[in-house]
Amino acid sequence: MSSTPTKVWPATLPPMPEVDFSQFGEFELAELSRHQQYAGAFLARNWAQIPHVTHNDEAPVDALNAFRRDYGKEIGRKLTSLPFLVKALVNTLEEFPVFNSSISSDGKQLVMKQYFNVGIAVETDKGLLVPVIRDADKKSLSELTDELIDKASRARAKGLPIGEMSGGCMTISSLGSIGGTSFTPIINAPEVAILGITREFERVVLVGGEVSTRRYVPLSLSYDHRVINGADAARFCRFYAGQLEHPERLI
DSSP: OOOOOOOOOOSSOOOOOOOOGGGTOOOOOOOOOHHHHHHHHHHHHHHHHSOEEEEEEEEEOHHHHHHHHHHHHHHTSOOOSHHHHHHHHHHHHHHOGGGGEEEOTTSSOEEEOSSOOEEEOEEETTEEEOOEETTGGGSOHHHHHHHHHHHHHHHHHTOOOGGGGOOOSEEEEEOTTTOOSOOOOOOOTTOSEEEEEOOOEEEEEEETTEEEEEEEEEEEEEEETTTOOHHHHHHHHHHHHHHHHOGGGGO
8 A cells, every 4th residue: 555755845944035126116235234244143043943932921020129229329329120130030040950051062961050141132333242241140239230331331332352242141131221011032042041121011900909000020031942841931930020029139
């Protein structure tokens, strides 16, 4: 009895179309910078080769906002939310070590990291750069603030050497100063997850039967589904949100 052979699709993607845009109207050409070309190639690779899933959640931040203002006055400086977000991420990576790993090139092993280096995506005129804060678990909120300001300003002014953008365990990509409710950040290989933060918002809620308002920050966690399952991603975000509810633990 004969059987119809299964059709095997080619392993490579078809090429992008070559289009003569002049047939549709006038146009101009704008050159992509070298950095955009370089970064674009890696983003395309990461998106094509890593099975991305994005889990969305929210974290209440009323306690965080009040604490960072009070603690900033105590130490004599203004503190933004970002160093707290970094500290909360370190604590969450300690609780869920699979997120602090990298998958081997043959897909057979996980490199379980014993250090905590956090990447921070920074918008520059050249495109996105990702400075890495090394040993974030060993640094105070004040030290993290100084390093974040220094690396962001140097990234925007002249760029950063590759050594200061290497070795990250997980990246935070924040659009909080601009807006949005959620997005799908692309994983920065060889990391296995990336945390997106969007703009804080206020919501009317019932607290003990009374109408009140609470402020929340949206979380968008993209993860490598070869390594991380959906339930662990949900637990990761819940634990992270809990860290922000108790900011006094982050100092």
